[in-house]
Amino acid sequence: MVPSLGSIASRLRLKQLRLLIALDDRGSLHKAAEHISISQSGATKALHEVESLLGMPLFERQPKGLVANEMGRCMIRYARLIYSDVEHLREEMLSIMQGQGGRLSVGVIMGAVPLLTRALSELRLKQPELSVELVENTSATLLGLLDQGRLDLAICRTSVGQRSDAYDCIELSEEPLAVVASKDHPLARAESLQLSQLSDYRWVVYPKDMPMRQALERELNEAGLEIPRYPLETSSTFATILLVQQDPTLLAVIPVEVAQFCEQHDLLVKLPVSMRALIEPYGVISRVGADLSPAATLLINELKQDLTT
Template identity: 60%
Template sequence: MLPPLNSIVSRLRLKQLRLLVALSDHGSLIKAAEQVALTQPGASKALHEIESALGATLFVRTNRGLEPNEVGHVVIRYARLIQTDLAHLREEMIGILQGHGGRLSLGTIMGAVPLLTDALSRLLEKRQALSVEIVEDTSGHLLHLLDEGRLDLAICRTSISQRPHLYDSLDVRDEQLAVVANKSHPLAKEKNLVLSDLAGFRWVVYSANMPMRLLLEREFHEAGLRFPLYLLETTSAFTTLSLLQRNPTLVALLSTDVAQFCSRFGMTTVLPLELHSRSEPYQLVTRHGSVLSPVARLFIQELTQESSAKRDESAAPPAAQLT
């Protein structure tokens, strides 16, 4: 039986975790001991103390040296994460003490990438020494990273969570969706399309039960069409674009912001298909009750200004009506 968490925390030391990482890197107790400034007997004792504290054997001896077993690989992975977190801690402390810089960890779903990068670009003009980590993933995984404290905030949706009360959220942008394809797609030159025109083509889609996938399924259902059978499922924007580039018969559903960005650089074209369903808005999400750093609050300020400007643009009449 594994020891309780309090026992593990009270018995493990940072130098022991460094030894684990060194053992993984070198596979030799002698070389690992040299790296962390221990004698070989001291390293052997430290390894025994680690395994005793965790209640499990972590390494097996082979003719190539010490090799981590399955549990050992897990422990080493978390030892590396702890070292990385400490490096980030030091980096953020330096930024605070020097009165500039700092560190910011941001999460975003694919469709909100343009919104995030616009706000971040303005912030970097003001905080040039700022270090930033950006994670693009699904709302579910981003919320998981928020739970672990690995993100300061995320632009995603809390509706997919079974515990939305764990988060503070603010709607920042209504999402509009567009169907995109290769510029050489057989229907790229058409002036107007309906969903039945695209029912026979292969779609690149999000995984089942994700908001954009559910919206597309609803569109097919309301049009009285069978949802396509042979799908390419991915949550990666780059994979989606690569597939569209390589195969001119594929179609995909993207946020309008991403679709317009890709079209502007000649990567794809937006097909003239009007969707009747509306997606949920993006939300700015933080852990409920969390204390945000000054630089995180500055980013939120830039983001909310950006989303307000976008809403004003969409509400404004066309330029021809303003003259």
């Protein structure tokens, strides 16, 4: 039986987590103990304590050394996350003591990436010692990371979350959309197009229930057209751009700002077909009641400033 949260919290120690990570990296108790500067008997005791707490072994002895089993891999994954958070805590404390910028973790949806990168560039001119982690993903994933405390802020939509009242939202912008294609696509040089002229081509689309996918399906439904059959699904901006760039039969719907960036850098072409903006604007999201760091507050100000210039 898995121990209670209280039991894990009171008995699990950072030294034990360091040992699990070292065992995974080095494959033997002797090398792991040497790496974290404890005796081999101390390492054996620490591993025994963790396995006793959980009530099950975490490693199997194989010819190549100690190898984590399924439960061991689970523990090691979270050990790395926890230890990484402690490292970030130390870095931020050190930055604060030295009068520097601290650390900021920000999540962002694809359409808001240009806005965020401009704001971060301005912020880092004012706070050159600020460390920033930027995570691009879907709104649903970003809200989950925000809930877990992995992000300070997320630039996304709250409607896909389970509890929109759990978040504070400062509305930033609508998200106009564009259809993009390879420069070698048969329609790449067209001067005007109707959506019906695109129905014979294959699409790269966002996963189901995501706003970008819903927007495309809404436009097709209203035009009396079928939803694309056998689409390529991805939530990755980079994968979308590469897939469309490399296959002259593919189309994709992406935010206008991203499409303009692709055109400026000769990656893709924006087709002359009308697409409406997403129904719900995106905003900068934080957890209700969360105390924002000075860096987070400064970033919000930069984001709002960008929209007014």
